[in-house]
Amino acid sequence: MAGCGRSTTTSQPSSRATGRTITVAMMPKLKGIDYFNACEKGAREAAAQLGNVNLIYDGPLEGKVDKQIEMIDGWITKHVDVIAVACNDPVAIAPVLKRAREAGIHVITWDADADARKADREFFVNQASPEAIGNELIDVMAEEAGPNARVLIVTSSLTAPNQNEWIKYMKARQAAKYPRMTIVDIKPSEEDQQLALRVTQDMLKSDPSINGVIGLSSVAFPGAAEAVRQAHLSGKVMVTGLSTPSSMRTYVKDGTVKTVVLWNPLDLGYLTIYAARALADGTLKPGSTSISAGRLGTKVVKGDQVLLGPPMRFTKANIDQYNF
Template structure:
């Protein structure tokens, strides 16, 4: 998987830059990073050639009704319920797309591959996916492309040549800056913190963590990165992992960063039950509805995210544009219904927009 990228900084050199880091492993990947400026100066976009794949001998689908399957990391959680709603909303609005969501109740790459393979065999015109593993999922997605199926990713990417386009909810370095800045504002510029993620191989989370590492080392060198733990997108495991961190590090732990919509509310619950509100800051990626109880009680100050309904909606529009032949290699933007024109970045990615920080002042305005 290739992402945003100008500076060259691999995992060992990244970890060497963490103040007091305990080990070389952060849960991030070893790809180059591009940390944003500490003062918020916008990054200069770097043009790059299209690096996505192409369906082989795809039939003329322009304007015709197409059958699309959405296979997210897992089903049954608020976040992917929201992306599924966005896909359904777009399909209804377009009028020429039949879309369904199907997936495992666990974030399991083998289950995801099996589902995709079955849909390739049974026959669909388009596939939307959020990858559990960028490398492991690539062969089955390439099989779909070879069968003439349009393939678009969202939320969590595959290797670029295994799909046509990827709808990126926010640039990885932008998420990283929002997360670390929020932690610094709440827990201090020298805070000791830990991370609860799903798995070390989940592509978007690994990329966020790598960018967070680079940004923290540059802008908050006195912060202490204690540990990164896996929780498998599982509520009970996420709670237990956060509780273990609280007990393991005691008063040294000043913050927990949740990298998933499951880990963040579970970590907030663990902090609440431990009586550590105000002592351990919880900053993370989560849906507003899951976090409202903790935000309203002032146990959580900042929730970083984007609108996952819009993410699914945009992915459906991108797939429709690709199937119609309106979105081709070299494009600089794509029309996405009510979202307007979305930018093409990094060759084959469509950018939804900047991350949004939910607080007590604005979280009540959202319902997802």
């Protein structure tokens, strides 16, 4: 990914923050779901360990960009030191992030990126490379439903930047490695588990040849799994995707789902705070190749992305080891 542009009108923070307490305002796509609750827990752990980070963690109750923009404007007025946001819409959120940069506030994104150039954000804390995530999901589907699988993808919204990147690489992996696999359709569920259930139910009824479903969010995946379970198609329609172990444990235990793909969201929240601190201190800057991240050790910086690491698989054999 290309480095973000630098506007000549952007004010850089007047001094580095090394040693002093900084305020980091961190925003999820929405509050109140297991995935982002786990991210918050990790962020608070990091802030407590560092001891010199005042963490504000807040966000909208629905996955809507307009509320994100309104809240970020409030943080600009308060002149926090760093804003870290998981973006609901990469283009719509860009102007308010650029305003933050022009006000001398550091800006990073996490979980879901903004349009890097338009937003002038400095770094994206990426849970894993989109290629690795896309490849893993398609590989799991091929292993479980076969290389000829007919697959439905249930995403959150059609504007979600991270999910659109994953889908791009999923399509590339399917075309290159599983040419007889078919992605039948891509349906949005708008971060609504009941909508994900209904969308999946409708597709399974209208196209009985579908034998694989991939849910691309922590609410789309359990919604899709519930649709398969209610239709008594467990073991006939294979379901995988991205969600938390706590959300998917029941479905894994009863055999509806064999494999959950994710990263550790506690670690993502934790790494985001370490990246924010390093950015304020000046130790994370253009040209950096790594950062020190507390209990996570050294993490790779690739261009303008701080990488958490490869995705993980959660199965019946290991899912009880994880409580997020």
